[in-house]
Amino acid sequence: MVSKNQIKLITSLQQKKYRINNQLFFAEGVKLIQELLQSNFELEHLYTTQFDFEEVPAAKKSLIHENDLKKISALATPNSCLAVFKIPQQKEISNSGLIIALDDIRDPGNLGTILRLCDWFGIKQVVCSKETVDIYNPKVVQATMGSITRVNVSYVDLAEYITQTQLPVFGTFMDGENIYKNILPQEGIIIMGNEANGISEEIEKIIKNRLSIPRFGDLQKTESLNVATATAIILSEFKRNLA
Numbered sequence: 001m002v003s004k005n006q007i008k009l010i011t012s013l014q015q016k017k018y019r020i021n022n023q024l025f026f027a028e029g030v031k032l033i034q035e036l037l038q039s040n041f042e043l044e045h046l047y048t049t050q051f052d053f054e055e056v057p058a059a060k061k062s063l064i065h066e067n068d069l070k071k072i073s074a075l076a077t078p079n080s081c082l083a084v085f086k087i088p089q090q091k092e093i094s095n096s097g098l099i100i101a102l103d104d105i106r107d108p109g110n111l112g113t114i115l116r117l118c119d120w121f122g123i124k125q126v127v128c129s130k131e132t133v134d135i136y137n138p139k140v141v142q143a144t145m146g147s148i149t150r151v152n153v154s155y156v157d158l159a160e161y162i163t164q165t166q167l168p169v170f171g172t173f174m175d176g177e178n179i180y181k182n183i184l185p186q187e188g189i190i191i192m193g194n195e196a197n198g199i200s201e202e203i204e205k206i207i208k209n210r211l212s213i214p215r216f217g218d219l220q221k222t223e224s225l226n227v228a229t230a231t232a233i234i235l236s237e238f239k240r241n242l243a
Helices: 004-012 016-022 030-037 066-072 108-120 138-144 158-164 227-242
Strands: 024-028 043-048 061-063 081-086 098-102 125-129 152-156 169-178 188-192 209-212
Touching: 004 016, 004 066, 016 024, 024 030, 024 138, 030 043, 030 081, 030 138, 043 066, 066 081, 098 108, 098 158, 098 227, 108 125, 108 138, 108 227, 125 158, 152 158, 188 227
Parallel strands: 043 061, 098 125, 098 188, 125 152, 169 188, 169 209
Antiparallel strands: 024 081, 043 081
């Protein structure tokens, strides 16, 4: 059984202001929850319809009916479990190696996919503008498929962060230099822009290295790539010489 107060709290966590006020977020699905449990994230409470998660203390676990799970789930087709976790303190930014910087990424699926890509390509640090979608948005958490536990994400004044760095800064533009014809370093900041508008004018002014992914289609009419797709191509090219 889930109480009315518990339902009210959990459903409120779909909104950023309530996640901030309560310093809580939730995740759904056995695999994702197991990854979070095995990480440094602290469990607040687990709700499950199955006799599973034996490692979780009884005081922090509730066996519930499927109908109750539907009331608290953010999924159209709820999984068998939902867990509420405490939001950890933001860690210090690691200013070494390759860093992905996100300028006003709004789509939760894109952010989650980018975090999975960073995890795949060994990128430990992602820096987000304050306008970028919240990492603890349920759709972002779901889309990371566990990579949220292995990639450090920080929200900063992006322009200020870039102007203070000693690392080379790369931006992705339609009119940039062909990425396949560049010698790419293994340290630097790679900036990816907003889905509709690309990199903002404020950030563009302070980028010295402009890169592009060339179009090979005969008609050359495709306006742009999805930002997560572009991130995959760019990270693959930066990492290619290490393979």
